[in-house]
Amino acid sequence: MARSSQTETAVLGALSVEPMTGYALRESIRDVLGHFWSESFGQIYPALAELERQGLVRRRGSSRPGSSTFAITASGRARLRQLLAQPIQPVPPRNGLMLRLFFGRHLGPEACRSLVLEAKADAERRQAQYEAIRRELEHEENHTEDRPFRLLTVSAGEHTTRAAIAWADEAIAALKDIDAANDAPEQRRRR
Amino acid sequence: MARSSQTETAVLGALSVEPMTGYALRESIRDVLGHFWSESFGQIYPALAELERQGLVRRRGSSRPGSSTFAITASGRARLRQLLAQPIQPVPPRNGLMLRLFFGRHLGPEACRSLVLEAKADAERRQAQYEAIRRELEHEENHTEDRPFRLLTVSAGEHTTRAAIAWADEAIAALKDIDAANDAPEQRRRR
């Protein structure tokens, strides 16, 4: 039951929107869920096969490549609801940027600054993407039932990136102070 | 070189502050780095053994349990600097909350609301922890060289949790609207 079928959840969820091929599925997971979820493609086809075996999805059309799509079945929808209702599995944090900053003394303020600037640029890029998704969602006619829920996730992304940008600015200022504190004695000596 | 020695980074980093036993090391990683980094304990001892073999850490005292501590060596420090300078390995996102909200239509606004409330409570708990760490850091006399860098990571945590709380409030309001939109037609019919 708790068989970590997180891949199943993502696959069933994507198919709950519309039937598609395995190939389209992996693109959908990459492009649509990509901001907060990822599946390695080596998992998708096996998961799909297992779901088919359990009758949770059905292959439409011949099994010849290029002509078959996978559709979720009624029991698949039931299973999806069941999976979504299960407790969230916490992901152990692994924030490489924070690890480097925490031991930043060994790295030096300059290198830390670069890392923070990179992170800021990253956040700004994502911010632009969220805005684009929001615009798209707000003008789209399809999936109006899903829209408000999707907007929740976009909004979460926007809040997160805004916070990242604000933090980055603060961090850059702080790193300048560290630099100044290090330089000050030397400069005094030099003059 | 790129051998995913992220565990080594964390271990060397922790030992760069002060020598300690493997047991203390794992507690330190859990309690101090825990907010943004995690290591499974099954990795720490093998990593420690490998680092010892490479001369990057040295075992002080007898090898009898309870009396030996591990200390970082000069070449260990050099290795740490090298590891910290390596490019950050991006973690594939796996945000269970967002996955559930994205497909929230199948879950219903009520269940989504619970999830968001849980997330908010979580963020508030972490917020309190960050405040405590900040106070501790600002009053501590030790590790003054590390302090400004550690404060950067605390600040990142604070920004992130503040954003999470703000988003949660917004999301709860949005979910109320969804509920209202669903109820309205029924209520009209009933009256």
Next chain:
DNA sequence: GGGCACATGTAAGCTGTTACATGATTAA
């Protein structure tokens, strides 16, 4: 007819977690 995007899979291998095994020391 050559290249590209579509399409479906498999297998090796690495990473990381969990559970287990063992024993010393200390506090109640």
Next chain:
DNA sequence: TTAATCATGTAACAGCTTACATGTGCCC
């Protein structure tokens, strides 16, 4: 003397990534 905590490991396994293998259909 029993339980808890400190301390050090190992081994099995689950999960995931990567690279590979294979083939189709379409467009230039």
